[in-house]
Amino acid sequence: MLEVANLSLTYGLHRALDGVALNVGRGEIVTILGANGAGKTSLLKAIAGVVRTLPGKQVRLGGRDISALAAHDIVENGLALVPEGRGIFGDLTVKENLLLGANPKRARDGEAARREQVLELFPRLRERAAQIARTMSGGEQQMLAIGRALMSNPDILLLDEPSLGLSPAMVQELFATLRRVREAGVGLLLVEQNAQESLRIADRGYVLENGIIVGHGTADQLKSDPAVQRAYLGGAPAATPSS
Amino acid sequence: MTNAILTGLMLGGMYALIAMGLTLQYGVARIMNLSYGEFLIAAAFASHWLFTGWAVSPFVGLVLVVPLAFVLNFAIYKLLLTPLVRRAPNRDALEVDSILATFGLTFVIQGSMLALFGGAYYSYSFLAFPVQFLGETVAANRLAALGITILLGLALYLALTRTRAGTAVRAVAVDPFAAQLVAINVPQASALTFALGGALVAAAGVLVSTFLTFSASSGVVFTMKALIVVVMGGVGNMLGCLVAGLALGLSEALVASYVDPGLTLAVNFALFLAVLLVKPAGLFGRATR
Ligand SMILES: Nc1ncnc2c1ncn2[C@@H]1O[C@H](COP(=O)(O)OP(=O)(O)OP(=O)(O)O)[C@@H](O)[C@H]1O
Ligand SMILES: [Mg+2]
Numbered sequence: 001m002l003e004v005a006n007l008s009l010t011y012g013l014h015r016a017l018d019g020v021a022l023n024v025g026r027g028e029i030v031t032i033l034g035a036n037g038a039g040k041t042s043l044l045k046a047i048a049g050v051v052r053t054l055p056g057k058q059v060r061l062g063g064r065d066i067s068a069l070a071a072h073d074i075v076e077n078g079l080a081l082v083p084e085g086r087g088i089f090g091d092l093t094v095k096e097n098l099l100l101g102a103n104p105k106r107a108r109d110g111e112a113a114r115r116e117q118v119l120e121l122f123p124r125l126r127e128r129a130a131q132i133a134r135t136m137s138g139g140e141q142q143m144l145a146i147g148r149a150l151m152s153n154p155d156i157l158l159l160d161e162p163s164l165g166l167s168p169a170m171v172q173e174l175f176a177t178l179r180r181v182r183e184a185g186v187g188l189l190l191v192e193q194n195a196q197e198s199l200r201i202a203d204r205g206y207v208l209e210n211g212i213i214v215g216h217g218t219a220d221q222l223k224s225d226p227a228v229q230r231a232y233l234g235g236a237p238a239a240t241p242s243s
Numbered sequence: 244m245t246n247a248i249l250t251g252l253m254l255g256g257m258y259a260l261i262a263m264g265l266t267l268q269y270g271v272a273r274i275m276n277l278s279y280g281e282f283l284i285a286a287a288f289a290s291h292w293l294f295t296g297w298a299v300s301p302f303v304g305l306v307l308v309v310p311l312a313f314v315l316n317f318a319i320y321k322l323l324l325t326p327l328v329r330r331a332p333n334r335d336a337l338e339v340d341s342i343l344a345t346f347g348l349t350f351v352i353q354g355s356m357l358a359l360f361g362g363a364y365y366s367y368s369f370l371a372f373p374v375q376f377l378g379e380t381v382a383a384n385r386l387a388a389l390g391i392t393i394l395l396g397l398a399l400y401l402a403l404t405r406t407r408a409g410t411a412v413r414a415v416a417v418d419p420f421a422a423q424l425v426a427i428n429v430p431q432a433s434a435l436t437f438a439l440g441g442a443l444v445a446a447a448g449v450l451v452s453t454f455l456t457f458s459a460s461s462g463v464v465f466t467m468k469a470l471i472v473v474v475m476g477g478v479g480n481m482l483g484c485l486v487a488g489l490a491l492g493l494s495e496a497l498v499a500s501y502v503d504p505g506l507t508l509a510v511n512f513a514l515f516l517a518v519l520l521v522k523p524a525g526l527f528g529r530a531t532r
Contacts, residue, residue, distance in 0.1 A: 050423060070428070071424065072423045072426045072427055073426075075426040076426050083421075087421040089418055089421060091413075092413065099407055099410055100407070100410055100411060100414050100427075103407060103427060148425065152425065
């Protein structure tokens with residue numbers, strides 16, 4: 001579905017991404033593991049077309065070449081980004097945010113039905129339809145950000161730390177929601193600080209270090225990889241308690 | 244009293260309309276257009292020329308001048324301002340660049356109008372008869388201008404708040420980064436909104452020409468009034484434009500009829516300062532942005 005190859009990005013002299021390649025299939029959840037500053041946010045932004053990348057990248061979505069498209073056209077082609085810090089329109093209402101979510105032409109058919117699905121996933125948004133987005137709680141804003149992205153009828157959804165600032169119970173709820181989104185056939189590329197949680201729902205994962213993909217595998221393979229355990233899962237594997 | 248208030252409302256409505264275009268250009272396209280008033284005067288001349296030369300009623304003039312202004316402003320944005328937009332590392336830098344560029348544009352437009360029309364004051368007589376309104380005698384042209392102003396303002400407000408396209412325009416003002424994530428073509432939306440602002444000020448110019456005398460160098464007064472109203476109301480806020488515009492018009496009319504007509508400008512600035520001292524981001528603006 002989404003195929004990325006040779007993706008590189010520099011900020012001045014700093015090389016934030018170097019020849020990154022990855023793919024995400026239909027209805028698949030793929031996670032990116034990486035330390036702070038590894039380049040995870042940069043990677044999602046580069047795929048979504050909101051930062052300038054070095055020439056030579058190849059991004060294909062459902063067979064179409066979207067490498068040269070501007071960000072707004074990439075959304076039109078079925079790739080939506082929920083950015084770090086949510087990126088909702090704080091001065092607009094919840095309802096207006098969702099209305100804009102369906103702004104791409106591909107989202108106009110079946111908009112009403114899709115809104116119904118989104119409001120079913122996030123009932124809170126229905127209650128808060130007339131509220132100014134910035135006055136909602138952090139968790140509610142996160143739901144709105146995801147809901148708005150879903151309104152664009154995406155084939156691929158990129159999520160940058162969607163659980164940031166959510167309570168543990170809310171995180172569980174969010175991940176359950178993401179599973180349901182996946183069941184609808186949407187492919188998810190997920191960046192999370194909490195590798196434990198993200199590997200639990202992911203099918204596969206990539207390990208990003210200093211802008212380079214240094215490993216990838218199924219979620220189970222990554223969970224049992226000693227290096228991954230040491231770096232991202234807080235030491236010893238959970239399956240072998242130390243006494 | 245009623246007469247002063249009526250005059251104030253008619254004046255204030257016009258100020259509000261004039262400011263709406265500027266607040267769109269500034270709030271959405273981030274262009275601080277110092278040549279704004281020149282476009283108003285250019286439209287006033289166009290209407291004058293159509294009326295005196297071709298006997299075209301200003302109502303019909305509106306239909307001709309406004310679309311033309313839209314196209315012209317779109318072209319100005321594309322040709323003159325897009326290079327600045329591309330070059331600016333961020334929106335604050337664009338603001339500064341746009342101030343300089345449009346300041347230059349002021350002289351180009353004003354100079355052309357001076358060359359074409361000279362420095363004399365112009366006016367023409369259209370609907371210049373008194374009518375009874377709310378028990379007061381007012382000029383028909385002012386009343387007609389007020390009616391059209393209300394229609395235009397209302398149409399704009401509804402379009403911005405009740406349609407998806409209008410909501411998208413406001414979204415660009417709120418957060419241009421996020422706007423591209425919902426498939427809004429931000430450069431295109433900015434160009435169209437700038438052009439819409441230009442169309443609005445052209446409409447105001449045609450209306451103003453029906454009841455005020457104007458000269459090639461009157462533009463700066465309107466730029467200033469528009470700026471005051473926009474800042475007072477809160478950048479990008481239509482309702483703020485309305486309230487601040489009416490406040491400005493009313494205070495001018497009341498001071499002119501009860502204190503001294505020479506003091507209107509002083510009152511403008513007193514009101515302006517008072518609002519900014521109490522609410523630095525304007526009546527409807529938020530301090531944090
Ligand atoms: N706009 C920018 N200008 C300069 N450097 C940047 C910019 N954005 C990111 N960087 C740098 O690029 C590197 C990768 O940043 P990025 O935000 O992609 O990391 P990340 O993996 O998302 O980190 P985190 O887990 O903390 O969110 C960092 O070293 C960061 O300082
Ligand atoms: Mg990040």
